[in-house]
Amino acid sequence: MGIKERQERDREAVRRGILDAARELFVTEGYANVSIRKIAERIEYSPAAIYSYFPSKDDIFFALAEEGFRLLSDPGRPAAEPASRSPLECLRSMLWRLYEFSRDYPQYFSLMFVDRQVPKITREYERFAFTRNLKLRAAEQIQACVDAGLFPAHVNPMAALRVLTVGVLGVAAMRDRLSPNEDADAVAADVLDVAIAGLRAGTALRSSGPPLNCPADADETQAPQRPAER
Numbered sequence: 001m002g003i004k005e006r007q008e009r010d011r012e013a014v015r016r017g018i019l020d021a022a023r024e025l026f027v028t029e030g031y032a033n034v035s036i037r038k039i040a041e042r043i044e045y046s047p048a049a050i051y052s053y054f055p056s057k058d059d060i061f062f063a064l065a066e067e068g069f070r071l072l073s074d075p076g077r078p079a080a081e082p083a084s085r086s087p088l089e090c091l092r093s094m095l096w097r098l099y100e101f102s103r104d105y106p107q108y109f110s111l112m113f114v115d116r117q118v119p120k121i122t123r124e125y126e127r128f129a130f131t132r133n134l135k136l137r138a139a140e141q142i143q144a145c146v147d148a149g150l151f152p153a154h155v156n157p158m159a160a161l162r163v164l165t166v167g168v169l170g171v172a173a174m175r176d177r178l179s180p181n182e183d184a185d186a187v188a189a190d191v192l193d194v195a196i197a198g199l200r201a202g203t204a205l206r207s208s209g210p211p212l213n214c215p216a217d218a219d220e221t222q223a224p225q226r227p228a229e230r
Helices: 003-029 036-043 047-051 059-075 087-104 106-114 133-148 159-176 186-199 217-221
Strands: none
Touching: 003 036, 003 059, 036 059, 036 106, 059 087, 059 106, 059 133, 059 186, 087 106, 087 133, 087 159, 087 217, 106 133, 106 159, 159 186
């Protein structure tokens, strides 16, 4: 391995250490309570060294959020669902993936969907443009259910998507607060099944759902933007 390759490897290792330390601190102490100095102390580096990798604490969050959304999009899975699966099965699979993400990557989930003090990802609109495809694919799948007669014709795909995702996210956020004898996976499956059954039965939705031009649903629930903290 040459000197340049070794330097790049070492730099990436330090960057990874910064992100891992920051992720843990953000989740355990809350984003607003963590400073660059505190992150530096955790990995035994100087704050100046951290700034050579990330200009601000917000930039560290954006890097973590991008990792999280890419994990949620799960690029390792097939791009298309098997042709033998019904639109409803495909939709349920997509929503279940959101729940699996919350279970398999709880720290990323907490940062992206729970902590209301993190910065809005619309500040990095182009960086997170790929997340709009997640929302669009799910809305298209709901429309496919309408077209197949599985949902009534009056179902608004974006409103239905909001109802379904909020149900799944609610269980995910409450998982650690359920009683010891409750199975969070079973509760999530029940919530999803009941919500889908309500749509199929023709339950009228009062809401209009999120706009498609917003990078991610998580962004719509975060607190108003504050100046970047250093």
